[in-house]
Amino acid sequence: EVQLVQSGAEVKKPGESLKISCIGYGYTFTNNWIGWVRQMPGNGLEWMGIIFPGDSETRHSPSFQGQVTVSVDKSTNTAYLQWNSLKASDTAMYYCARLVSGSWADVFDIWGQGTMVTVSS
Amino acid sequence: QSALTQPRSVSGSPGQSVTISCTGTSSDVGNYGYVSWYQQHPGKAPKLMISEVYKRPSGVPDRFSGSKFGNTASLTISGLQPEDEADYYCCSYAGFYALFGSGTKVTVL
Numbered sequence: 001e002v003q004l005v006q007s008g009a010e011v012k013k014p015g016e017s018l019k020i021s022c023i024g025y026g027y028t029f030t031n032n033w034i035g036w037v038r039q040m041p042g043n044g045l046e047w048m049g050i051i052f053p054g055d056s057e058t059r060h061s062p063s064f065q066g067q068v069t070v071s072v073d074k075s076t077n078t079a080y081l082q083w084n085s086l087k088a089s090d091t092a093m094y095y096c097a098r099l100v101s102g103s104w105a106d107v108f109d110i111w112g113q114g115t116m117v118t119v120s121s
Numbered sequence: 122q123s124a125l126t127q128p129r130s131v132s133g134s135p136g137q138s139v140t141i142s143c144t145g146t147s148s149d150v151g152n153y154g155y156v157s158w159y160q161q162h163p164g165k166a167p168k169l170m171i172s173e174v175y176k177r178p179s180g181v182p183d184r185f186s187g188s189k190f191g192n193t194a195s196l197t198i199s200g201l202q203p204e205d206e207a208d209y210y211c212c213s214y215a216g217f218y219a220l221f222g223s224g225t226k227v228t229v230l
Binding site (some may be wrong): 037044045046047049050059060061062095097100103104105106107108109111112113114 | 124153155156157159161166167168169172173178208210212213214215217218219220221222223224
């Protein structure tokens with residue numbers, strides 16, 4: 001079965017660092033871009049960025065450029081989303097999703113279950 | 122890079138049709154034929170319902186249809202069913218990245 005499995009919920013303090021993961025199963029991981037989508041509590045979806053596991057090429061939304069780092073380890077079929085210094089405003093559900101082959105940036109056909117990140121002092 | 126504009130909510134009775142609009146600009150919706158739609162039930166991950174303006178992935182009921190005119194894309198649900206009650210988001214390519222819409226809550230009366 002094709003699926004993306006994300007790491008578990010995190011509770012962190014402001015200023016701490018964090019790296020969450022997304023593992024792909026059931027397909028050739030290096031063939032499809034992986035994207036990250038933020039959903040703040042009670043709010044809508046926000047497109048953060050995408051990475052191509054084959055060569056680690058990345059594209060970011062201007063709103064998230066420099067705020068987070070997306071990376072990948074193709075040897076373990078794992079994509080990562082990383083913060084160096086968390087803020088309370090980073091509290092949100094974060095989804096990883098697989099971009100359909102040939103899609104330009106908007107067609108995500110497989111989604112992870114989400115990772116809830118809570119940042120609170 | 123503001124979110125695409127969607128109505129906050131729409132509603133209809135079972136069997137009726139509802140249409141959700143998604144308004145962008147000439148830099149996103151109006152410039153590219155790449156608009157997708159997602160359905161999200163509470164506490165669940167989004168689900169792809171429409172891609173490339175009007176294409177339905179396998180398994181999506183044909184009561185869901187998409188269209189685009191100028192800077193505005195639309196999702197129509199014909200023959201509304203109780204299970205269609207959810208949040209719906211449009212998403213448009215905007216040149217090297219994409220933008221989601223603000224989201225619309227569909228209520229089945």
